[in-house]
Amino acid sequence: MPLVRIDLMEGRSAEQLAAIGEAVQRALVECLNVPARDQFQIVTEYFTGRLIYNSGYLGIERTDDIMIVQILLSSGRSVAQKQAFYARAAELIFQGAAIRPEDVTIVLLENTRADWSFGRGEAQYLTLPRQRWN
Amino acid sequence: MPLVRIDLMEGRSAEQLAAIGEAVQRALVECLNVPARDQFQIVTEYFTGRLIYNSGYLGIERTDDIMIVQILLSSGRSVAQKQAFYARAAELIFQGAAIRPEDVTIVLLENTRADWSFGRGEAQYLTLPRQRWN
Amino acid sequence: MPLVRIDLMEGRSAEQLAAIGEAVQRALVECLNVPARDQFQIVTEYFTGRLIYNSGYLGIERTDDIMIVQILLSSGRSVAQKQAFYARAAELIFQGAAIRPEDVTIVLLENTRADWSFGRGEAQYLTLPRQRWN
Numbered sequence: 001m002p003l004v005r006i007d008l009m010e011g012r013s014a015e016q017l018a019a020i021g022e023a024v025q026r027a028l029v030e031c032l033n034v035p036a037r038d039q040f041q042i043v044t045e046y047f048t049g050r051l052i053y054n055s056g057y058l059g060i061e062r063t064d065d066i067m068i069v070q071i072l073l074s075s076g077r078s079v080a081q082k083q084a085f086y087a088r089a090a091e092l093i094f095q096g097a098a099i100r101p102e103d104v105t106i107v108l109l110e111n112t113r114a115d116w117s118f119g120r121g122e123a124q125y126l127t128l129p130r131q132r133w134n
Numbered sequence: 135m136p137l138v139r140i141d142l143m144e145g146r147s148a149e150q151l152a153a154i155g156e157a158v159q160r161a162l163v164e165c166l167n168v169p170a171r172d173q174f175q176i177v178t179e180y181f182t183g184r185l186i187y188n189s190g191y192l193g194i195e196r197t198d199d200i201m202i203v204q205i206l207l208s209s210g211r212s213v214a215q216k217q218a219f220y221a222r223a224a225e226l227i228f229q230g231a232a233i234r235p236e237d238v239t240i241v242l243l244e245n246t247r248a249d250w251s252f253g254r255g256e257a258q259y260l261t262l263p264r265q266r267w268n
Numbered sequence: 269m270p271l272v273r274i275d276l277m278e279g280r281s282a283e284q285l286a287a288i289g290e291a292v293q294r295a296l297v298e299c300l301n302v303p304a305r306d307q308f309q310i311v312t313e314y315f316t317g318r319l320i321y322n323s324g325y326l327g328i329e330r331t332d333d334i335m336i337v338q339i340l341l342s343s344g345r346s347v348a349q350k351q352a353f354y355a356r357a358a359e360l361i362f363q364g365a366a367i368r369p370e371d372v373t374i375v376l377l378e379n380t381r382a383d384w385s386f387g388r389g390e391a392q393y394l395t396l397p398r399q400r401w402n
Contacts, residue, residue, distance in 0.1 A: 003202065003241050007310050014183050021186050040202065040239065041186040042141050044178075044312075049282050052289050052309040058396060060387035068271065068308065070340075072204075072241060079382045083391050090389030101388045105308065107271050107340060108383035114213045115242035119194035120235045121224030123217050128192060137336065137375050148317050155320050174336065174373065175320040176275050178312075206338075206375060248347045249376035253328035254369045255358030257351050262326060 291360035
Protein backbone atom coordinates (compact mmCIF):
# COMPACT_ATOMS: atom_id res chain seq x y z
CA MET A 1 0.00 0.00 0.00
CA PRO A 2 2.66 2.54 0.55
CA LEU A 3 3.88 4.42 -2.49
CA VAL A 4 7.41 5.52 -1.68
CA ARG A 5 9.16 8.36 -3.52
CA ILE A 6 12.87 8.68 -2.84
CA ASP A 7 14.55 11.85 -4.09
CA LEU A 8 18.31 12.35 -3.87
CA MET A 9 21.31 13.82 -5.66
CA GLU A 10 22.68 11.97 -8.68
CA GLY A 11 25.73 9.82 -8.38
CA ARG A 12 24.67 6.72 -6.44
CA SER A 13 25.47 3.26 -7.64
CA ALA A 14 22.67 0.87 -8.55
CA GLU A 15 23.67 -1.20 -5.52
CA GLN A 16 23.34 1.74 -3.16
CA LEU A 17 19.96 2.74 -4.58
CA ALA A 18 18.72 -0.82 -4.13
CA ALA A 19 20.06 -0.91 -0.59
CA ILE A 20 18.22 2.30 0.25
CA GLY A 21 14.98 0.93 -1.14
CA GLU A 22 15.37 -2.29 0.79
CA ALA A 23 16.10 -0.47 4.03
CA VAL A 24 13.00 1.70 3.71
CA GLN A 25 10.88 -1.32 2.87
CA ARG A 26 12.20 -3.33 5.81
CA ALA A 27 11.45 -0.49 8.22
CA LEU A 28 7.91 -0.24 6.81
CA VAL A 29 7.40 -3.96 7.36
CA GLU A 30 8.86 -3.96 10.87
CA CYS A 31 7.24 -0.79 12.20
CA LEU A 32 4.17 0.11 10.14
CA ASN A 33 2.59 -3.27 9.52
CA VAL A 34 3.22 -3.24 5.77
CA PRO A 35 3.20 -6.63 3.97
CA ALA A 36 6.72 -7.60 2.83
CA ARG A 37 5.69 -7.92 -0.83
CA ASP A 38 3.90 -4.57 -0.82
CA GLN A 39 6.88 -2.71 -2.29
CA PHE A 40 6.36 0.15 -4.74
CA GLN A 41 9.14 2.73 -4.88
CA ILE A 42 10.10 5.50 -7.25
CA VAL A 43 13.68 6.75 -7.09
CA THR A 44 14.66 10.04 -8.73
CA GLU A 45 18.13 11.58 -8.88
CA TYR A 46 18.72 15.30 -9.26
CA PHE A 47 21.44 17.58 -10.52
CA THR A 48 22.76 20.35 -8.29
CA GLY A 49 20.24 23.15 -7.91
CA ARG A 50 17.26 20.87 -8.46
CA LEU A 51 17.08 19.43 -4.99
CA ILE A 52 17.24 22.40 -2.67
CA TYR A 53 17.56 21.98 1.09
CA ASN A 54 18.54 23.98 4.10
CA SER A 55 21.70 22.51 5.56
CA GLY A 56 21.01 23.46 9.16
CA TYR A 57 17.25 23.61 9.77
CA LEU A 58 16.29 22.32 13.24
CA GLY A 59 19.94 21.92 14.16
CA ILE A 60 20.57 18.96 11.86
CA GLU A 61 23.72 19.09 9.69
CA ARG A 62 22.66 18.02 6.21
CA THR A 63 24.94 17.45 3.23
CA ASP A 64 24.47 16.66 -0.46
CA ASP A 65 23.95 13.06 0.66
CA ILE A 66 20.45 14.18 1.63
CA MET A 67 17.57 11.94 0.69
CA ILE A 68 13.93 12.93 0.92
CA VAL A 69 11.66 9.94 1.40
CA GLN A 70 7.96 10.63 0.86
CA ILE A 71 5.66 7.78 1.81
CA LEU A 72 1.98 7.73 0.86
CA LEU A 73 0.04 5.15 2.85
CA SER A 74 -3.41 4.46 4.27
CA SER A 75 -4.19 6.15 7.55
CA GLY A 76 -4.32 4.18 10.75
CA ARG A 77 -0.79 4.17 12.11
CA SER A 78 -0.27 5.67 15.57
CA VAL A 79 2.14 8.46 16.37
CA ALA A 80 4.28 5.98 18.30
CA GLN A 81 4.45 3.67 15.28
CA LYS A 82 5.51 6.56 13.08
CA GLN A 83 8.25 7.55 15.51
CA ALA A 84 9.52 3.98 15.67
CA PHE A 85 9.53 3.91 11.88
CA TYR A 86 11.63 7.07 11.52
CA ALA A 87 14.23 5.73 13.93
CA ARG A 88 14.39 2.29 12.35
CA ALA A 89 14.48 3.60 8.79
CA ALA A 90 17.38 5.93 9.58
CA GLU A 91 19.21 3.06 11.28
CA LEU A 92 18.70 0.59 8.43
CA ILE A 93 19.61 3.15 5.76
CA PHE A 94 22.84 3.85 7.59
CA GLN A 95 23.63 0.15 7.93
CA GLY A 96 22.69 -0.72 4.35
CA ALA A 97 23.75 2.32 2.37
CA ALA A 98 26.10 4.26 4.68
CA ILE A 99 23.99 7.42 4.60
CA ARG A 100 24.18 9.44 7.80
CA PRO A 101 20.90 9.69 9.77
CA GLU A 102 21.23 13.49 9.54
CA ASP A 103 20.70 13.21 5.78
CA VAL A 104 17.54 11.11 5.98
CA THR A 105 14.41 13.24 5.72
CA ILE A 106 11.09 11.40 5.83
CA VAL A 107 7.58 12.68 5.13
CA LEU A 108 4.37 10.69 5.49
CA LEU A 109 1.14 11.35 3.66
CA GLU A 110 -2.10 9.49 4.32
CA ASN A 111 -5.12 8.47 2.31
CA THR A 112 -7.74 5.73 2.81
CA ARG A 113 -8.20 2.09 1.82
CA ALA A 114 -10.62 3.10 -0.94
CA ASP A 115 -7.87 5.11 -2.59
CA TRP A 116 -5.82 2.20 -3.93
CA SER A 117 -6.12 0.03 -7.02
CA PHE A 118 -3.32 -2.50 -7.44
CA GLY A 119 -4.31 -3.60 -10.92
CA ARG A 120 -7.22 -5.01 -12.93
CA GLY A 121 -9.30 -1.93 -12.17
CA GLU A 122 -10.18 -3.18 -8.68
CA ALA A 123 -9.93 -1.60 -5.24
CA GLN A 124 -8.32 -4.60 -3.61
CA TYR A 125 -8.29 -3.21 -0.07
CA LEU A 126 -12.06 -3.02 -0.20
CA THR A 127 -12.72 -6.32 -1.94
CA LEU A 128 -10.00 -8.71 -0.74
CA PRO A 129 -10.18 -10.07 2.82
CA ARG A 130 -7.32 -8.80 4.92
CA GLN A 131 -5.81 -12.27 5.37
CA ARG A 132 -5.10 -12.26 1.64
CA TRP A 133 -3.04 -9.05 1.65
CA ASN A 134 0.33 -10.46 0.77
CA MET B 135 -8.66 20.04 -10.39
CA PRO B 136 -6.95 16.73 -10.40
CA LEU B 137 -3.19 16.77 -10.65
CA VAL B 138 -2.21 13.47 -12.24
CA ARG B 139 1.30 12.01 -11.97
CA ILE B 140 1.99 9.07 -14.24
CA ASP B 141 5.19 7.13 -13.59
CA LEU B 142 6.36 4.33 -15.87
CA MET B 143 9.43 2.72 -17.41
CA GLU B 144 11.17 4.51 -20.26
CA GLY B 145 10.61 3.45 -23.83
CA ARG B 146 7.08 4.53 -24.72
CA SER B 147 6.34 6.44 -27.89
CA ALA B 148 4.95 9.95 -27.69
CA GLU B 149 1.70 8.57 -29.12
CA GLN B 150 1.37 5.96 -26.42
CA LEU B 151 2.09 8.46 -23.66
CA ALA B 152 -0.56 10.78 -25.06
CA ALA B 153 -3.03 7.89 -25.30
CA ILE B 154 -2.43 6.99 -21.67
CA GLY B 155 -3.02 10.57 -20.59
CA GLU B 156 -6.20 10.80 -22.60
CA ALA B 157 -7.53 7.53 -21.21
CA VAL B 158 -6.97 8.65 -17.62
CA GLN B 159 -8.57 12.00 -18.32
CA ARG B 160 -11.62 10.44 -19.97
CA ALA B 161 -12.16 8.11 -17.02
CA LEU B 162 -11.91 11.08 -14.64
CA VAL B 163 -14.53 12.94 -16.65
CA GLU B 164 -16.88 9.96 -16.95
CA CYS B 165 -16.64 8.66 -13.38
CA LEU B 166 -15.40 11.38 -11.04
CA ASN B 167 -17.20 14.45 -12.30
CA VAL B 168 -14.07 16.22 -13.55
CA PRO B 169 -14.53 18.95 -16.20
CA ALA B 170 -13.17 17.83 -19.57
CA ARG B 171 -10.76 20.76 -19.85
CA ASP B 172 -9.43 20.26 -16.35
CA GLN B 173 -6.42 18.28 -17.51
CA PHE B 174 -3.06 18.61 -15.75
CA GLN B 175 -0.74 15.62 -16.01
CA ILE B 176 2.92 14.99 -15.35
CA VAL B 177 4.50 11.98 -17.02
CA THR B 178 7.87 10.66 -15.88
CA GLU B 179 9.82 7.76 -17.33
CA TYR B 180 12.35 5.74 -15.35
CA PHE B 181 15.36 3.57 -16.02
CA THR B 182 15.51 0.06 -14.63
CA GLY B 183 16.04 0.06 -10.89
CA ARG B 184 14.39 3.44 -10.41
CA LEU B 185 10.79 2.25 -10.50
CA ILE B 186 10.65 -0.68 -8.13
CA TYR B 187 7.57 -2.86 -7.83
CA ASN B 188 6.57 -6.25 -6.55
CA SER B 189 5.50 -8.39 -9.46
CA GLY B 190 2.99 -10.51 -7.58
CA TYR B 191 1.55 -8.50 -4.67
CA LEU B 192 -2.16 -9.28 -4.10
CA GLY B 193 -2.09 -11.96 -6.77
CA ILE B 194 -1.71 -9.55 -9.69
CA GLU B 195 0.95 -10.37 -12.29
CA ARG B 196 2.82 -7.15 -13.00
CA THR B 197 5.47 -6.60 -15.66
CA ASP B 198 7.80 -3.76 -16.65
CA ASP B 199 4.80 -2.28 -18.43
CA ILE B 200 3.67 -1.14 -14.99
CA MET B 201 2.35 2.37 -14.63
CA ILE B 202 1.69 4.10 -11.35
CA VAL B 203 -0.99 6.77 -11.64
CA GLN B 204 -1.23 9.11 -8.66
CA ILE B 205 -4.20 11.46 -8.72
CA LEU B 206 -4.52 14.40 -6.37
CA LEU B 207 -8.06 15.78 -6.28
CA SER B 208 -10.53 17.51 -4.00
CA SER B 209 -12.40 15.26 -1.60
CA GLY B 210 -16.06 14.49 -2.16
CA ARG B 211 -16.11 11.40 -4.39
CA SER B 212 -17.85 8.32 -2.99
CA VAL B 213 -16.26 4.92 -2.67
CA ALA B 214 -18.52 3.65 -5.44
CA GLN B 215 -17.38 6.44 -7.74
CA LYS B 216 -13.76 5.61 -7.05
CA GLN B 217 -14.35 1.94 -7.81
CA ALA B 218 -16.08 2.80 -11.07
CA PHE B 219 -13.15 5.02 -11.94
CA TYR B 220 -10.53 2.31 -11.39
CA ALA B 221 -12.43 -0.10 -13.62
CA ARG B 222 -13.02 2.43 -16.36
CA ALA B 223 -9.48 3.80 -16.32
CA ALA B 224 -8.00 0.31 -16.65
CA GLU B 225 -10.39 -0.43 -19.50
CA LEU B 226 -9.65 2.77 -21.40
CA ILE B 227 -5.89 2.47 -20.90
CA PHE B 228 -6.03 -1.03 -22.34
CA GLN B 229 -8.12 0.12 -25.30
CA GLY B 230 -6.06 3.23 -26.00
CA ALA B 231 -2.52 2.19 -25.14
CA ALA B 232 -2.59 -1.61 -25.01
CA ILE B 233 -1.39 -1.79 -21.42
CA ARG B 234 -2.76 -4.77 -19.51
CA PRO B 235 -5.08 -3.93 -16.60
CA GLU B 236 -2.72 -5.91 -14.33
CA ASP B 237 -0.08 -3.24 -14.95
CA VAL B 238 -2.27 -0.27 -14.06
CA THR B 239 -1.78 0.83 -10.47
CA ILE B 240 -3.82 3.83 -9.30
CA VAL B 241 -3.56 5.85 -6.12
CA LEU B 242 -5.85 8.70 -5.08
CA LEU B 243 -4.96 11.51 -2.74
CA GLU B 244 -7.41 14.14 -1.55
CA ASN B 245 -7.26 17.76 -0.51
CA THR B 246 -9.90 20.53 -0.38
CA ARG B 247 -11.26 23.20 -2.71
CA ALA B 248 -9.24 25.87 -0.92
CA ASP B 249 -6.05 24.06 -1.85
CA TRP B 250 -6.00 24.97 -5.55
CA SER B 251 -4.87 28.03 -7.45
CA PHE B 252 -5.14 27.74 -11.24
CA GLY B 253 -3.31 30.94 -12.00
CA ARG B 254 -3.31 34.68 -11.32
CA GLY B 255 -2.83 34.04 -7.60
CA GLU B 256 -6.48 33.23 -7.09
CA ALA B 257 -8.23 30.27 -5.46
CA GLN B 258 -10.71 29.76 -8.27
CA TYR B 259 -12.73 27.00 -6.61
CA LEU B 260 -13.58 29.42 -3.83
CA THR B 261 -14.22 32.50 -5.94
CA LEU B 262 -15.71 31.24 -9.22
CA PRO B 263 -19.31 29.98 -9.25
CA ARG B 264 -19.45 26.26 -9.96
CA GLN B 265 -21.27 26.76 -13.27
CA ARG B 266 -18.15 28.46 -14.56
CA TRP B 267 -15.83 25.53 -13.88
CA ASN B 268 -14.99 24.54 -17.41
CA MET C 269 8.01 21.68 7.03
CA PRO C 270 6.73 22.23 3.60
CA LEU C 271 8.04 19.91 0.91
CA VAL C 272 7.75 21.86 -2.34
CA ARG C 273 7.72 20.16 -5.75
CA ILE C 274 8.09 22.51 -8.70
CA ASP C 275 7.41 21.02 -12.14
CA LEU C 276 7.99 22.99 -15.34
CA MET C 277 9.17 22.71 -18.93
CA GLU C 278 12.89 22.35 -19.57
CA GLY C 279 14.94 25.30 -20.66
CA ARG C 280 15.24 27.57 -17.62
CA SER C 281 18.57 28.95 -16.48
CA ALA C 282 19.94 27.96 -13.11
CA GLU C 283 19.40 31.57 -12.05
CA GLN C 284 15.74 31.52 -12.97
CA LEU C 285 15.16 28.22 -11.20
CA ALA C 286 16.79 29.60 -8.08
CA ALA C 287 14.69 32.76 -8.31
CA ILE C 288 11.51 30.70 -8.56
CA GLY C 289 12.46 28.67 -5.50
CA GLU C 290 13.28 31.79 -3.52
CA ALA C 291 10.00 33.46 -4.47
CA VAL C 292 7.96 30.45 -3.36
CA GLN C 293 9.90 30.21 -0.11
CA ARG C 294 9.48 33.92 0.65
CA ALA C 295 5.73 33.71 0.10
CA LEU C 296 5.56 30.69 2.43
CA VAL C 297 7.41 32.62 5.11
CA GLU C 298 5.34 35.79 4.71
CA CYS C 299 1.90 34.20 4.43
CA LEU C 300 1.92 30.68 5.86
CA ASN C 301 4.09 31.07 8.93
CA VAL C 302 6.92 28.89 7.63
CA PRO C 303 10.37 29.37 9.24
CA ALA C 304 12.79 31.02 6.80
CA ARG C 305 15.30 28.17 6.99
CA ASP C 306 12.64 25.50 6.46
CA GLN C 307 13.33 25.24 2.73
CA PHE C 308 13.09 21.89 0.96
CA GLN C 309 12.32 22.05 -2.76
CA ILE C 310 12.49 19.61 -5.62
CA VAL C 311 12.59 21.06 -9.13
CA THR C 312 11.91 18.87 -12.17
CA GLU C 313 12.00 19.92 -15.81
CA TYR C 314 10.04 18.14 -18.53
CA PHE C 315 10.24 17.65 -22.27
CA THR C 316 7.25 18.49 -24.43
CA GLY C 317 4.47 15.96 -24.00
CA ARG C 318 5.47 15.07 -20.47
CA LEU C 319 3.88 18.05 -18.72
CA ILE C 320 0.35 18.22 -20.08
CA TYR C 321 -1.94 21.13 -19.29
CA ASN C 322 -5.11 22.69 -20.59
CA SER C 323 -4.30 26.14 -21.90
CA GLY C 324 -7.66 27.73 -21.12
CA TYR C 325 -9.25 25.97 -18.12
CA LEU C 326 -11.16 28.42 -15.90
CA GLY C 327 -10.53 31.25 -18.31
CA ILE C 328 -6.80 31.50 -17.60
CA GLU C 329 -4.45 31.71 -20.60
CA ARG C 330 -1.60 29.32 -19.91
CA THR C 331 1.56 28.88 -21.99
CA ASP C 332 4.54 26.54 -21.96
CA ASP C 333 5.90 28.77 -19.22
CA ILE C 334 3.52 26.95 -16.91
CA MET C 335 4.79 25.83 -13.55
CA ILE C 336 2.98 23.49 -11.20
CA VAL C 337 3.92 24.05 -7.58
CA GLN C 338 2.80 21.31 -5.20
CA ILE C 339 3.31 22.10 -1.53
CA LEU C 340 2.99 19.46 1.18
CA LEU C 341 2.68 21.02 4.62
CA SER C 342 1.14 20.42 8.03
CA SER C 343 -2.51 21.34 8.37
CA GLY C 344 -3.55 24.41 10.32
CA ARG C 345 -3.51 27.27 7.82
CA SER C 346 -6.79 29.12 7.28
CA VAL C 347 -8.47 29.59 3.94
CA ALA C 348 -7.63 33.29 4.11
CA GLN C 349 -3.95 32.51 4.68
CA LYS C 350 -3.94 30.18 1.69
CA GLN C 351 -5.54 32.83 -0.50
CA ALA C 352 -2.99 35.41 0.60
CA PHE C 353 -0.24 32.92 -0.18
CA TYR C 354 -1.44 32.27 -3.73
CA ALA C 355 -1.54 35.99 -4.48
CA ARG C 356 1.84 36.71 -2.93
CA ALA C 357 3.55 33.72 -4.54
CA ALA C 358 2.31 34.70 -7.99
CA GLU C 359 3.46 38.27 -7.41
CA LEU C 360 6.94 37.30 -6.19
CA ILE C 361 7.44 34.74 -8.96
CA PHE C 362 6.61 37.40 -11.50
CA GLN C 363 8.97 39.90 -9.88
CA GLY C 364 11.81 37.43 -9.42
CA ALA C 365 11.58 35.18 -12.45
CA ALA C 366 9.35 37.03 -14.93
CA ILE C 367 6.77 34.25 -15.12
CA ARG C 368 3.24 35.51 -15.77
CA PRO C 369 0.75 34.90 -12.93
CA GLU C 370 -1.43 33.03 -15.43
CA ASP C 371 1.27 30.37 -15.65
CA VAL C 372 1.58 29.80 -11.92
CA THR C 373 -0.50 26.84 -10.75
CA ILE C 374 -0.33 25.98 -7.05
CA VAL C 375 -1.65 22.95 -5.19
CA LEU C 376 -1.54 22.42 -1.44
CA LEU C 377 -1.59 19.09 0.32
CA GLU C 378 -1.75 18.67 4.08
CA ASN C 379 -0.53 16.15 6.63
CA THR C 380 0.14 16.42 10.39
CA ARG C 381 3.05 17.31 12.64
CA ALA C 382 3.69 13.64 13.37
CA ASP C 383 4.33 13.02 9.70
CA TRP C 384 7.76 14.70 9.50
CA SER C 385 11.26 13.57 10.33
CA PHE C 386 13.97 16.08 9.52
CA GLY C 387 16.86 13.75 10.18
CA ARG C 388 18.39 11.50 12.86
CA GLY C 389 15.27 9.34 12.86
CA GLU C 390 13.36 11.80 15.03
CA ALA C 391 9.96 13.46 14.64
CA GLN C 392 11.19 16.94 15.48
CA TYR C 393 7.78 18.65 15.40
CA LEU C 394 6.69 16.37 18.23
CA THR C 395 9.86 16.49 20.28
CA LEU C 396 11.32 19.98 19.80
CA PRO C 397 9.63 22.94 21.51
CA ARG C 398 8.13 25.29 18.97
CA GLN C 399 10.47 28.14 19.90
CA ARG C 400 13.31 26.03 18.54
CA TRP C 401 11.84 25.59 15.06
CA ASN C 402 14.30 27.56 13.02
